[in-house]
Every structure is written in structure tokens, then in C-alpha cells.
Amino acid sequence: MAFALRISAIFCRNYSASSPSILNTKGLPFLTSKQKSRAALALLKSEKDPERILQICREASLTPESHLDRVAYTVAVEKLTATQSFAAIREFIEEHKKRPDLQNERFMVKAILLYGKAGMLDQAIQTFKQMGDLNLTRTVKSLNALLSSCIIAKKYKEVARLFDEYSKDYSIKPDTVTYNTMIKALCESDSSDSALALLKEMGKKGCKPNAISYGNLLAGFYREEKFDKVGVVLDLMERNGCHPGVTTYNVRIQSLCKLKKSSEAMALIRGMVSKGVRPNTTTFYHLIYGFCREGNLEEAKKVFSEMKSRGCVPDSNCYFALLYYLCEGGDYEPAFKLCRESMEKDWVPSFKVMKSLVNGLVKLSKIEAAKEIIGEMKEKFPSNSEMWATVEQGLPQH
Numbered sequence: 001m002a003f004a005l006r007i008s009a010i011f012c013r014n015y016s017a018s019s020p021s022i023l024n025t026k027g028l029p030f031l032t033s034k035q036k037s038r039a040a041l042a043l044l045k046s047e048k049d050p051e052r053i054l055q056i057c058r059e060a061s062l063t064p065e066s067h068l069d070r071v072a073y074t075v076a077v078e079k080l081t082a083t084q085s086f087a088a089i090r091e092f093i094e095e096h097k098k099r100p101d102l103q104n105e106r107f108m109v110k111a112i113l114l115y116g117k118a119g120m121l122d123q124a125i126q127t128f129k130q131m132g133d134l135n136l137t138r139t140v141k142s143l144n145a146l147l148s149s150c151i152i153a154k155k156y157k158e159v160a161r162l163f164d165e166y167s168k169d170y171s172i173k174p175d176t177v178t179y180n181t182m183i184k185a186l187c188e189s190d191s192s193d194s195a196l197a198l199l200k201e202m203g204k205k206g207c208k209p210n211a212i213s214y215g216n217l218l219a220g221f222y223r224e225e226k227f228d229k230v231g232v233v234l235d236l237m238e239r240n241g242c243h244p245g246v247t248t249y250n251v252r253i254q255s256l257c258k259l260k261k262s263s264e265a266m267a268l269i270r271g272m273v274s275k276g277v278r279p280n281t282t283t284f285y286h287l288i289y290g291f292c293r294e295g296n297l298e299e300a301k302k303v304f305s306e307m308k309s310r311g312c313v314p315d316s317n318c319y320f321a322l323l324y325y326l327c328e329g330g331d332y333e334p335a336f337k338l339c340r341e342s343m344e345k346d347w348v349p350s351f352k353v354m355k356s357l358v359n360g361l362v363k364l365s366k367i368e369a370a371k372e373i374i375g376e377m378k379e380k381f382p383s384n385s386e387m388w389a390t391v392e393q394g395l396p397q398h
Contacts, residue, residue: 037068050085116149159185187220222255257290292325332360
């Protein structure tokens with residue numbers, strides 16, 4: 001019976017007789033599941049109205065089996081959270097929980113995490129409990145999702161309580177992911193020393209610490225500026241045969257940049273290269289962002305150039321961070337050049353940043369360049385045409 005329901009759901013999703021008008025903007029005879037997912041995701045990214053967001057999700061018949069749909073779920077909840085539409089979030093998730101094809105652990109895990117993203121921890125806990133009503137076994141995977149939802153909702157102290165209660169109540173044996181989540185919660189609440197003690201306990205419970213375990217600890221000790229303990233963790237890693245790779249170095253570099261010690265982070269990069277560890281795009285992004293936050297735009301621009309010379313391709317985050325701070329610092333000419341480069345890759349910064357750049361170009365009397373940007377933005381984002389028309393009306397007239 002369950003198999004038949006699943007096949008029926010897939011068939012209906014792929015070949016509905018009349019495709020939903022809100023998704024079928026091209027008037028096709030029918031939409032495949034992938035076409036529905038892509039259409040829904042595109043609409044969700046620009047939609048702000050809660051009711052319309054729910055309508056898009058309903059007509060797309062989202063499923064956690066699809067990567068695109070999982071992204072769509074997340075975008076929908078983020079949009080609804082931004083407008084504090086918590087009743088709509090509850091309606092959205094609870095509707096999906098009633099679908100026979102979604103009454104499985106995989107979706108319940110997704111629902112728990114979505115509630116965490118919205119900061120609705122009570123509903124996440126309720127979802128975990130409801131699994132029993134659906135005859136679903138609560139495994140370490142669902143417990144880990146619940147603990148992760150606490151982290152996402154920034155309810156760090158709830159992690160230990162839920163772990164203690166539910167691992168006993170449901171006879172769930174914790175794994176490395178469970179301990180890593182608990183370590184992160186302790187470190188985020190400035191209790192990194194307790195997290196270090198927990199890491200040592202992991203081995204006794206048959207769970208071997210990994211790079212994530214040590215990375216969480218390193219981030220915690222950096223945050224608390226207990227630099228001597230950073231050395232302790234690094235020594236512990238080496239003794240346990242977990243040699244620092246690029247991920248560990250990135251944690252350290254990001255932590256130093258957060259403390260406005262970007263020059264020290266730069267020195268650390270030199271050290272990692274000398275040990276044969278190659279920096280990646282994330283490494284350079286942390287440095288660019290760090291120098292920008294410190295107001296050192298010249299050094300940030302140097303880092304951006306250096307990563308290119310090392311054959312490391314900047315991603316959209318690198319472009320957007322540098323472009324934002326160049327505009328904030330009034331450095332509009334290099335910002336314009338960077339913007340052109342970014343848009344050629346189809347990476348378009350936010351309206352706020354682009355408007356700041358346009359206004360900056362006007363200050364430099366580069367009116368044609370400003371108009372050029374406005375024209376491209378109106379073409380790329382027709383829904384924002386009115387906003388750009390208002391900006392355009394404010395330009396100096398010749």
C-alpha cells in the first residue's frame with residue numbers, strides 16, 4: 001500500500017493533467033518534477049508575500065527526496081521567518097507532515113531542522129515526539145537533528161537537556177555527530193573548557209573525535225581568547241592522528257579575522273602553505289572579509305588579487321563582500337570594475353549595494369556608467385523595475 005501511494009505521488013507530481021498556473025509560466029502541456037522544483041525555487045527567491053509563498057510550495061508538491069526541493073523548503077522558511085510569519089511556517093510544515101508520502105524519518109528530520117531555522121524550538125521538539133504517533137523509530141539521526149535545531153535557533157543550553165532526557169527515554173546511543181553538536185553548543189555559550197572535557201569523554205564512549213570536533217573547540221577557545229588552549233587542542237589533534245587540513249586552518253583563520261587579527265591570519269596562511277596545505281576559496285574569503293571589517297580595503301584588494309594569482313577562483317561571496325565594503329568606503333572606481341566582473345559571471349549583488357554603487361558613480365560624474373548599471377538591473381530583475389526607475393529619476397539630467 002505504501003509503495004502504491006509513493007508511485008502515485010511521483011506520477012501525479014511529474015505528469016499532472018493541468019500544470020499549476022503559478023509555476024507553468026511558459027504554458028507547457030505539463031511540468032516534470034524537476035521543472036516544478038526549478039520554477040518554485042525561482043519564484044520563492046523573489047517572493048515576500050506569505051500566502052503566495054505557501055501557494056507556490058503547495059503547487060510544487062515539494063519532497064525531501066529532491067535536492068532542489070530541500071533548498072526550496074529552506075528558502076521558503078527563511079522568507080517566512082524574515083517577515084515573522086510563524087503561523088504560516090507552522091501551517092506550511094504541518095500540511096506536509098500529513099502527506100502519506102512524507103510520513104518517514106527523512107522528512108521529519110527536515111521538519112525538525114526547518115522549525116529550528118525559524119527559531120520555533122517547541123514545534124521542533126513536538127515533531128520529534130510525533131514520530132512515535134506515526135510508528136517511526138526515533139534514531140540517533142532524528143536526535144541529532146533536534147540538537148542541531150537548538151544550535152540553529154541559538155538555544156544552546158537546551159542541547160544538553162534534550163540530550164540527557166531523550167537519549168535515555170528513547171534508548172538512543174549517541175554518535176560522533178551528537179558529541180560534535182554538544183561540543184559546539186558548549187563553545188557557543190563560552191564553556192569551551194567543558195567542551196574539551198567532553199571531547200576526552202568521547203573516546204571512552206567509543207566515538208572518535210574528528211576534524212569537526214577539534215574545529216568546534218578551536219573556534220570556542222579563539223572566541224574566548226584562550227590562546228594557550230588553542231595550542232592544547234592542536235597538540236591533542238596531532239597525538240590522536242588527526243592532522244590539520246585546510247578545514248582546520250580555515251576555522252583558525254576565520255576566528256582570528258573575527259577578532260580583528262587579520263594580519264595574524266595572513267601569517268597563518270603562509271605557515272599552512274609551508275606545510276603543504278593549500279588554501280581554498282573559503283580561506284581567502286575569510287581574509288577578505290576580515291581586512292574589510294578592519295577598514296583595510298587596500299589589503300583586502302591585495303588578497304583578492306593574490307587568490308587569483310594562486311589559481312584559486314573567487315566565488316560570489318568574495319565578490320559581494322569586497323564590493324559592499326568598497327562602496328561603504330567610497331572606493332567606487334574599483335567597485336565598478338569588480339561589479340562588472342561579478343555580473344559577467346551572473347553574480348548580482350543586492351539592490352542596496354547596487355544602489356550605493358550607482359550613487360557613488362554619480363558623485364564621480366560617471367552618469368553613463370550609472371545608467372548602464374540601472375539598465376542591466378531593470379532587464380535582469382523586471383520585478384524591481386519601479387525601484388530602479390525611481391533611482392533613475394534622481395540622476396542628474398543633461
